[in-house]
Amino acid sequence: MKGSAAAAASAAILTHATPSHAQQMDAAKKWIDSEFQPSTLSKDAQMQEMEWFINAAKPFKGMQVSCVSEILNIHQYESKVLTQAFGEITGIKVNHDLMDEGLLVDKIEVEMQSGHPIYDFWMNDSDFIGTHPRYNDIVDGSLTDFMANNGKDVTNPNLDLNDFVGLSFGTFTDGKLYQLPDQQFANLYWFRYDWFKRPELKAQFKAKFGYDLGVPVNWSAYEDIADFFTNDVKEIDGVRVYGHMDYGKKDPSLGWRFTDAWLSMAGAGDRGLPNGLPVDEWGIRNVDGRPRGSSITRGGDANGPAAVYALTKYVEWLKKYAPPEAAGMDFLEAGPVPGQGHIAQQIFWYTTFSATMNQPGSPMMNSDGTPKWRMAPSPHGPYWKEGMKLGYQDCGCWTMLKYAPMEKIKAGWLYAQFSVSKTVSLKKSLTTQHLIRKSDIDADAMTQAAPSMGGLVEFYRGPAVKQWTPTGVNVPDYGKMAQVWWQNVSNAIAGSVTPQQAMDGLARDQDAIMTRIQRSGVQGDRGPIMNKPQSAEYWYQQAETNKTLAPQRKLANEKPQGQTVDYDELIKSWQPATK
Secondary structure, eight states: OHHHHHHHHHHHHOOSOOOOHHHHHHHHHHHHHHTSOSOSSOHHHHHHHHHHHHHHTGGGTTOEEEEEEESOHHHHHIIIIIHHHHHHHHSOEEEEEEEOHHHHHHHHHHHHHHOOOSSSEEEEEGGGGGTHHHHTOBGGGSHHHHHHTTTGGGSOTTOOGGGBTTGGGGBOTTSOBOSEEEEEEEEEEEEOHHHHTOHHHHHHHHHHHSSOOSEESBHHHHHHHHHIIIIIIOEETTEEOBSOOOOOOSSHHHHHHHHTTHHHHHTOSOSOSSSOSSBOTTSOEEETTEEEESSGGGTOOTTSHHHHHHHHHHHHHHHHHSOGGGGGOOHHHHTTGGGGSOBOEEEEEEGGGGGGTSSTTOTTBOTTSOBSOEEEOOOBOTTOOTTSOOBOEEEEEEEOBSSSOHHHHHHHHHHHHHHHSHHHHHHHHHHHOOOOBHHHHTSHHHHHHGGGTTTHHHHHHSGGGGGBOOOOTTOSOHHHHHHHHHHHHHHHHHTSSOHHHHHHHHHHHHHHHHHHHHHHTTTGGGSOOOOOOOOHHHHHHHHHHHTOOSSOOOOSOSOOOOOEEOHHHHHHHTGGGOO
């Protein structure tokens, strides 16, 4: 019975006709000529890379594998274009599903807890870098070990890991790689460059605030600009305008609005890149690789003065300066709104939406093909200090969990590498505006495209990009802990609790989850060891004695003088770092 069942399962896997080697080579040439241009490789080098894929895929020809990713333009390109190309070139059929990120997180949690595969491999954010190693759920223990062992024969010799700009995001404290970057987008400051250049608006702003209208360096300036456009300018070219845009719907994406580094932008947490240590932007203290707590009484910063300030300003700005409908929107609904033409600036704008705003014929584009808007590094709050991370960079990664059959994991790993291969990556980056390879960022084709991309290329080539990073290793269970953010923050938006009470609830809930993990022992010697509660004063003194930052005492003045910088001068300051 076992033998016949295995034969039946094998037959079910081999579901379509397998192409010959010559047909595969012809397919590779067709795709290279018709789709995968430009590339940082010559066409001959592209063909050599594709021939490697063809040969490595021989044991898996005719196989079907499945994966899933969140709904982003880059993954739509992969699911529609790259699966077809990969199938024709390798003979492996990939079913690449797309779904809402909240549902995806729920599904991967189910697979991790049950040990039964739902998908053969996953596009899972590097925000899970503190989770996967602690649950020991990656094939062969880590991607590093997989590439050296079971995956050695299916690991592209031209993968060039050092070319990935976000490699540290998928690396744990042991120095091993657990997830391979596939897509990245940052949350940056977005503004109407054309409006900020209008002489009458510049004069009006300076007359009121005493400094120049420009890219805000601090939150004080952002608030002044938000107030100016919403309450003083009010209307431009016959359209009601607003000085701020955001979203506030009670929805899982409201949690990302905060876990995506909003607290660190205000100045919560400690110095350190890619994440603060000992305290990170989730307010979690970590010592010797083990989480110790997030409440201020346990040495954390999730409910410290900087975090409370961050939530206070979020609620205040949403209600005072954004369009009324913004409070009822989620991440996907709010993202395209600046493209409608009535928003002056947005402090927290995901660059994944930039590709939808610079299409030819768009009302947000000038006739010369340049955008009316620009993006720039986000301003920081009054608690922020040099050496801290300043913003969030989403990094979606290929994640090879250990629960699927090894043959399917290996076939899936081939597709994962194909989708980030140098043959494919530059064209994919130009099409979707998700940049993951240094070679693509520095390419001549990227230089030519830069004027239409509103500052994205300059940002990735400049020094500030190092301060934009994903959630890090301090978070021991992203799936469970992310849930308590939107549930607590939404109460402050509704006005049922104060910002302090909301952050107290968040810190309490995070600590409760980590305490349960500690008691269960499921994460072994990588899991939390919770600090015993002490007074906030004790931890303030500890930070001062150890010359760290978090938690910081409440500032007497949380609105220092506004400070701005001219966008064109900012770009010039980055020139030495460009090609």
